[in-house]
Amino acid sequence: MDEKIYGWWLPPDVSVHGAKIDQLMSVLHWFMLLLFVGWGVFFVYCLVRFRARPGHVAMYTPVKGIATKYIEAFVVVVEIFLLFGLSTPVWLAYKNNVPDAKKALHVRLVAEQFAWNFQYPGKDGKFGKSDPSLISGDNPLGIDPEDPVGKDDVVTVNNLHLPTNRPVIVDVSSKDVIHSFNIPVLRVKQDTIPGQLVSVWFEATQTGHFELACAQLCGLGHYRMRGDVLIDTPEDFAKWQAENAPPPQEEPAAAAPEKK
């Protein structure tokens, strides 16, 4: 992993949707700096200019607040712009434009104290059934061994393999407490809440080895609930999938055409 990419500001963004977030972040911080410096200069000016000294008296009549009205109006206008011009459209576009499930890579995530369990569907593109009562050490996701659809599924722990240039949809949930699925370089964060299934999507633009972090306090091992995000070229990813696919069992063809 390249440590050098991490400094004192935003790490590089390797996602398709992240540029808009970074842009908002940058606009926001310039706006904040402008306001703070503007206010600060006036504030310091007042403190120096109106310090108590012999012969100086305070003004009883308040100054007319024309400038302040303009400044407050300016702040309101900028906030409206930030809200309806930047943040809301970015958020709505991100939340509503979920990529076509047929083209996307679909992954299921079940978080637990203190690991990330991923389930990749096999060639059929479908997840095998699972049930919390089937969860065991060997079967962290509780996948039903009787379900033919699940025979070709791939399970990884703490390793999220992704291809570049293909949307990825992750269905997140948790089996015990609330965790939060957080990949800083992909500008993705989603709480994983037991009893709730939420989809989150992103599309990587660069290959590399990055970090998946837990962002929600989940117990004594919260700090070490770290995962690896391995982004490959589509070819390398296909190779990884092929290498890790479970060996075909009796009549692999029978599983494919099955309908729900």
Next chain:
Amino acid sequence: MSVEHHNGNGKGHAHADHGHHELPFWRKYVFSVDHKVIGIQYAVTALVFLLFGFSLMMLMRWQLAYPGQPLPVLGKLLGETAMPGGVMAPEFYNQLGAMHGTIMVFLGVVPLAVGGFGNFVVPLQIGAPDMAFPRLNMVSYWAFLPGCILMLSSFLMPGGSAQSGWTSYPPLSDIAPTGQTVWCLAMVLIITSSLLGSINFIVTIVQLRAKGLSFWRLPFFVHAQLVTAFLLLLAFPPLEAATVMQIMDRVAGTSFFLPSGLVVSGEQLKIAGGGSPLLWQHLFWFLAHPEVYVLILPGMGIVAEVIANNTRKPLWGYRLLVYSVIFIGFMSFVVWAHHMFMTGMGTTMSTFFQTTTMIISVPSVVILTCFIMSLYGGNIRFTAPMLFATAFLPMFAIGGLTGLPLGLTASDIYLHDTFYVIGHFHYVVAPGTLFALFAGIYYWFPKATGRQLNDKLGKIHFWLSFVAINFVFMPMFFQGMAGLSRRLYDPTVYAHGRGVQALNVVISWGAWGLAIAQLPFIINFFMSLRAGARVAENPWHSTTLEWAAPSPPGHGNFLTEPVVYREPYEYSVPGKTKDYSPQFQAEG
């Protein structure tokens, strides 16, 4: 009890009627019904807890600056369970974190701002002999103190104290060790105490104002306390209910917050299920967002008093300030879900809550503008209280501005639950509210004790604190921008954490430096209590009613019934010989 006041019209003077028979010690100082004694009880208790809560954080800062290294001396003293071999255990780190938050908010800042300053100052500022319900006031303190002691005792429980954060999100808190049950019970007591207090404040401010003290003549501090009391009264009951539900989940086998099919460490939980973890978050934040304003509004009230007094001019935009604070009060009830943007809520909900969040920032901007404009044209005395009140402005500005990227959903995706959040709310509460509270202590200490705090030591206290506290909280914004999650026992597990680890060392030394910066205050406090310069009733040449009473005021507060003749901040009125025209003097 013989010390009842004639509350009917609020003009009663217990003083004259009851003579001066001495109460026994335990009635006068322990189970007192006098608002001033109760205020001081709250304030002293809260100051002790602020120091204690800060100490917990200083311990955590060792682990954050030097992860995995044994803590010299103290590490051994804290025992093998908490710190095996002198190295902090992760579960102990989580206990310290949860208790730091809980203690600072519920046992420190709110009791000092509302219980301490509210109790001591409000009746004096409105010219009342006491609170409307003095015995209720006593009950409220005596529900609070056992709550605090219970909260601390949770450290002695098997498995330690609460360790699921001050927010206590289930299911984690539902399956946590016994300390969490104790946390819940303590919260029930503390909330009950707050509710009793808030009713008392509302009735007192509405009913017991002196003759001539109309709403538009009330000092801004009283307005701030009135809005705060309404927030406490309306926001706390849902949390009290939620806390009782959490107790039921933990001890009675209910599943209010537990969904079906939970598997913890490979074992299926034997519960009914069907509950919702998010229900707790809604109930919790329905309190805890108004609570944020409970933390800040009394501080703003104090800053207004100190600024008016030390600029020697009327507050700029007094009515605007009052309207803003009332507007904040209303709005604070409809912003809570901005703490939950990452839970997967629908876009309609999130758009609503980010819009209300932007709206509530406007009155805060207005308040800050009014304060800064109040400086313009003043004759500013840089006394110790004024230094703290002045510093409040830029510090609160940083806290407020950094709330913007967190309140907007798109940028919150990245910043949610990072150190950026920690930096943001600490700027509001620590160099914000706490500085305001220090300003209040320096300002009203002469009224409470009849003696002045040493100004020079006060200034040393201010400058050291001001420098140190910025070293503590400013680097957190950079850590947050780097993506570092909060509540991590060892941030160096992550590459992006290692990138900002150097800042952790800076923050920790800043925090320890901040502790040293409090020594001049502690020395000053005790020294001035015994040997501070004696003062008359109005040492700051102030205009509001509390300065009409003797310093310290006796039981019943005022020697003669105060009458109010004018607005609260009539400083530097043209044509007068003095630069202040008190509310209580017919001829200013």
